[in-house]
Amino acid sequence: MNTSPQFPSAASTTVGTTLEEHIMAGQRGSPGATGDFTSLLSSVSLAVRIIHSRVRAAGLAGMLGYTGHTNVQGEAVQKLDMFANEVLCTVFERSSHCAVIGSEELDELKLSDPMGRYVVLFDPLDGSSNIDVNISIGTIFAMLRVPQGSDPADIAASLQPGRLIAAAGYAVYGSATTFVLTTGHGVHCFTLDPNIGEFFLSHPNMRCPDTGSIYSINEGNSCRWAPPVKRWNEWIKTEDKATGRPYDHRYVGSLVGDAHRTMMKGGIFAYPPDSKNPKGKLRLLYEANPMAFLFEQASGAATNGIDRILDIQPTDVHQRTPLVLGSRNDVATFRQFMLGER
Numbered sequence: 423m424n425t426s427p428q429f430p431s432a433a434s435t436t437v438g439t440t441l442e443e444h445i446m447a448g449q450r451g452s453p454g455a456t457g458d459f460t461s462l463l464s465s466v467s468l469a470v471r472i473i474h475s476r477v478r479a480a481g482l483a484g485m486l487g488y489t490g491h492t493n494v495q496g497e498a499v500q501k502l503d504m505f506a507n508e509v510l511c512t513v514f515e516r517s518s519h520c521a522v523i524g525s526e527e528l529d530e531l532k533l534s535d536p537m538g539r540y541v542v543l544f545d546p547l548d549g550s551s552n553i554d555v556n557i558s559i560g561t562i563f564a565m566l567r568v569p570q571g572s573d574p575a576d577i578a579a580s581l582q583p584g585r586l587i588a589a590a591g592y593a594v595y596g597s598a599t600t601f602v603l604t605t606g607h608g609v610h611c612f613t614l615d616p617n618i619g620e621f622f623l624s625h626p627n628m629r630c631p632d633t634g635s636i637y638s639i640n641e642g643n644s645c646r647w648a649p650p651v652k653r654w655n656e657w658i659k660t661e662d663k664a665t666g667r668p669y670d671h672r673y674v675g676s677l678v679g680d681a682h683r684t685m686m687k688g689g690i691f692a693y694p695p696d697s698k699n700p701k702g703k704l705r706l707l708y709e710a711n712p713m714a715f716l717f718e719q720a721s722g723a724a725t726n727g728i729d730r731i732l733d734i735q736p737t738d739v740h741q742r743t744p745l746v747l748g749s750r751n752d753v754a755t756f757r758q759f760m761l762g763e764r
């Protein structure tokens with residue numbers, strides 16, 4: 423049974439707590455840990471730092487713009503999408519602990535090391551439409567164990583519900599590069615010191631406020647929403663001091679940016695189904711599930727509007743889902759509208 427690791431505090435010392443120290447503390451707190459998990463998390467840290475360096479100079483390194491290809495999602499692939507995907511695939515393949523790789527930019531799941539005990543699923547570059555306009559973009563990942571006795575080549579080993587996630591996180595390449603991680607023992611945020619290439623613990627034990635004052639949704643889709651979503655949208659914009667309404671509206675169009683703000687300040691992010699995306703736009707395995715796991719670890723909530731995201735049984739690597747995440751009370755209110763209770 424995992425005891426709760428005793429993570430080093432972010433106490434003000436001359437030298438802060440590094441991401442590696444935090445990961446190692448987690449290993450020490452997990453009886454029977456073999457170090458495989460620790461090694462995989464270190465691989466993610468390396469990949470994020472490499473992507474960070476390329477993003478920072480993308481405009482100078484000819485890394486802006488499109489490759490001319492479209493991915494399995496039917497979306498135009500940007501040069502940074504492919505670069506980030508190649509970096510993540512390389513570090514995971516070299517780790518020898520990864521049995522299966524799933525990526526937004528890979529048509530199919532990719533078998534890696536037959537002795538590996540983990541499945542890694544990732545969105546290598548989230549917010550691609552914002553690359554050329556210098557708005558925050560990111561990387562999102564989830565790690566799951568290959569179920570005991572199952573064959574990694576069996577797709578079922580990768581199509582596990584999100585509640586079985588072992589680790590999840592995201593990087594935001596914004597005004598600073600931050601790395602938000604959970605291994606099931608709370609959510610901790612690290613900030614990159616670009617001068618030394620090291621992540622330092624900056625926000626230990628992140629907690630999403632129970633209620634917020636910001637809502638985040640693409641209002642441009644409002645004509646395509648179902649009536650309950652339209653009613654919720656009108657409700658949240660109606661003046662009512664007792665319930666802190668109207669909420670402020672913020673939407674940057676990168677899930678990592680909108681989710682990170684919601685994690686820090688509270689409120690609600692919603693990408694509901696609409697007539698253009700009847701199953702929702704966001705992908706379950708490498709966008710919704712990791713974010714849902716993180717928000718629940720931070721006392722927040724994540725649903726498809728009604729049901730818990732982490733209980734959804736996946737049927738396809740790239741399946742889409744509606745996603746509503748954020749402060750538990752705001753997500754619950756949205757659910758009441760969807761159920762016709764408001």
Ligand code: AHG
Pocket residue numbers: 497526545547548549550551640675676677678703
């Ligand atoms: P990606 O760049 O990985 O395809 O993800 C884009 C997603 C997500 O980041 C964001 O929340 C959403 O697309 C924005 O969609 P709209 O532009 O339709 O609002």
Ligand code: MN
Pocket residue numbers: 545547548549677709
């Ligand atoms: Mn994405």
Ligand code: MN
Pocket residue numbers: 503526545546547548549550
């Ligand atoms: Mn992407």
